[in-house]
Every structure is written in C-alpha cells, then in structure tokens.
Amino acid sequence: MAQIFALAGWRNYTEDVSQPWIAFSLEGGRVNKSQGGADIPASAGRADISPSPEYTRASAAPAPAPIQPPGQFSADGQWWWNGTRWVPASAAPASGPAACMVCGATPATQVTLRSVLALAVFGVTSTVRGVYCRDCGLAMFRQRMSATLLTGWWGVLHFFINLGVVFGNLGERARLMRLGPPMRNPGTGFLDPGRPVFLRAGFIVSAAVLLIGGSSLIIAATTPPVPFPAADQAYIGLCAQHSGNDWSTVDCSGAHDGKVVSLAHTAEGCPSEDSAAKLDDGNYTCIDTSK
Numbered sequence: 001m002a003q004i005f006a007l008a009g010w011r012n013y014t015e016d017v018s019q020p021w022i023a024f025s026l027e028g029g030r031v032n033k034s035q036g037g038a039d040i041p042a043s044a045g046r047a048d049i050s051p052s053p054e055y056t057r058a059s060a061a062p063a064p065a066p067i068q069p070p071g072q073f074s075a076d077g078q079w080w081w082n083g084t085r086w087v088p089a090s091a092a093p094a095s096g097p098a099a100c101m102v103c104g105a106t107p108a109t110q111v112t113l114r115s116v117l118a119l120a121v122f123g124v125t126s127t128v129r130g131v132y133c134r135d136c137g138l139a140m141f142r143q144r145m146s147a148t149l150l151t152g153w154w155g156v157l158h159f160f161i162n163l164g165v166v167f168g169n170l171g172e173r174a175r176l177m178r179l180g181p182p183m184r185n186p187g188t189g190f191l192d193p194g195r196p197v198f199l200r201a202g203f204i205v206s207a208a209v210l211l212i213g214g215s216s217l218i219i220a221a222t223t224p225p226v227p228f229p230a231a232d233q234a235y236i237g238l239c240a241q242h243s244g245n246d247w248s249t250v251d252c253s254g255a256h257d258g259k260v261v262s263l264a265h266t267a268e269g270c271p272s273e274d275s276a277a278k279l280d281d282g283n284y285t286c287i288d289t290s291k
C-alpha cells in the first residue's frame with residue numbers, strides 16, 4: 001500500500017518541477033514519507049544532501065534549481081537563492097522581496113496547499129509548499145483543490161481531514177488574492193490558472209455527493225415509518241411459547257416462554273435481547289423472553 005502511494009507521489013512530483021517541497025503522510029498505515037529530489041530544497045532530515053562544510057546549520061543547502069529565479073527563500077526559510085547558489089538566509093538582502101519560484105514575479109508569498117487521497121481506511125495527504133505570485137499560486141491552488149475535492153471524501157476519517165484541507169486551501173487562496181498584480185520580466189512563462197475549481201471534475205463530484213447524500217438524508221428524515229397492520233398490532237401483549245423454531249400464542253396465566261412487546265419490519269429491527277418471530281405477512285413480533 002505504502003509503495004503504491006510513494007509511487008503515485010513520485011509521479012506527481014516529476015510532472016511538476018515547479019513544486020519545491022512535497023510531503024506525503026500516510027494515515028491509517030505506518031509510513032510518513034517526505035519526498036526530496038534534485039530540484040527540491042530539502043532539510044538534512046529528509047534528504048541525502050549533505051550540508052557544505054562552510055555551513056554548520058541544522059538544515060542542508062537545497063540542491064540548485066535550474067529554473068530558480070533569484071531572490072527566493074527555501075521552504076524551511078534558512079536558505080536564500082541568489083540566482084546562482086543557495087546562501088544562508090542571513091546573507092539575503094533585507095530588502096529583497098520574495099519572488100515567485102515559477103516566473104520570478106513579485107509580489108509573491110509562501111503558500112501551503114494540501115490534497116487528500118482517501119481509500120476507505122487508508123489515505124495520503126500530500127502537502128505542497130512554495131513561493132508563488134498570484135497567477136502561479138492560483139494555478140497551484142486550483143490543481144490541488146480540484147484533486148482533493150475528487151479524491152478526499154472516500155474515507156470515514158479522511159472525510160473530516162479533507163474538510164480541514166479544503167478550508168485550509170481556501171485560506172491560502174485568500175492570502176494569494178491579497179497580493180498585487182504580478183510584475184515579471186516580459187516573456188517569462190508562468191502557470192496558467194486555467195478553469196475555476198467549480199468547473200472542474202472535483203467540484204462537480206463533490207456537489208453530486210453532497211446532493212445525493214443530502215437528499216437521501218432528507219428523504220429518510222421526512223418519510224414516515226410504514227405502519228403495522230392491525231392484525232399484527234393485536235399480537236402486542238400476548239404471551240408466546242416456542243416449540244422448535246416456531247412460536248405460538250398462549251394464555252399468559254399458563255406456562256409461557258415470553259411476551260410480545262413490539263413489532264418490527266425485519267428480524268434485526270427487534271431489540272437485540274428479544275427473540276424475533278416472523279409473521280405470515282413478513283413482519284416480526286419481538287418477544288421479551290424474560291416476561
């Protein structure tokens with residue numbers, strides 16, 4: 001299971017080189033996996049990149065990123081990309097504004113977006129953290145949000161985890177939308193935000209689930225229970241005796257094995273401590289054997 005998730009995560013990562021840092025956590029299993037890679041800033045705890053001797057910080061310098069624009073902090077905030085190499089964050093110019101890691105535009109802000117893949121009891125939450133301008137950030141938000149709306153609902157625990165993720169992502173989107181319009185070098189490619197989330201599969205599937213789930217709840221709550229025929233109700237209060245698998249009504253003053261206390265449409269509908277005896281019309285009498 002964990003292997004499959006790890007592979008799925010890797011595929012996801014290799015498709016999008018603009019993602020600086022991706023973590024996977026597997027709930028319901030035993031693995032917490034973080035992904036480090038060639039162009040992923042990674043701390044020493046989760047990657048095989050050793051710190052340069054000149055730096056003795058806790059965090060290893062992230063690997064150089066070919067598409068990395070200058071003026072950007074690493075995911076853990078301890079390193080700064082000067083356009084050529086990672087330097088300690090203290091060496092970053094104080095005035096250097098954060099730049100989008102995809103297109104180099106300013107203003108940009110660090111956002112954390114999550115998506116959930118839920119499979120009954122197992123599930124994976126993947127986290128993407130990066131510095132993005134409004135356009136690239138919106139593109140990342142829409143991609144992650146649509147994914148989590150599609151795959152996040154299909155577990156009991158993860159349904160609620162996914163609710164938190166959805167609201168968390170919305171909060172990050174709100175921060176992105178507060179950024180000014182991106183200023184970038186003309187001709188620099190940026191991520192196309194594409195269609196809004198509500199026009200994508202995830203939203204449509206979520207809306208359908210909500211509609212079906214909500215309407216079946218309403219139907220169940222508003223449908224009156226099917227009444228029992230008078231002939232069945234006449235059994236309540238009678239005493240019964242059983243021989244083999246059959247129950248027959250007897251006079252309560254004589255010997256009896258129990259008393260009919262209620263009716264049910266199914267054998268499971270009777271209280272668990274009672275015996276259920278099927279009537280000719282398919283309903284059941286529930287017999288309290290202590291009476």
Ligand SMILES: [Zn+2]
Pocket residue numbers: 100101102103104105132133134135136137182190191
């Ligand atoms: Zn950008």
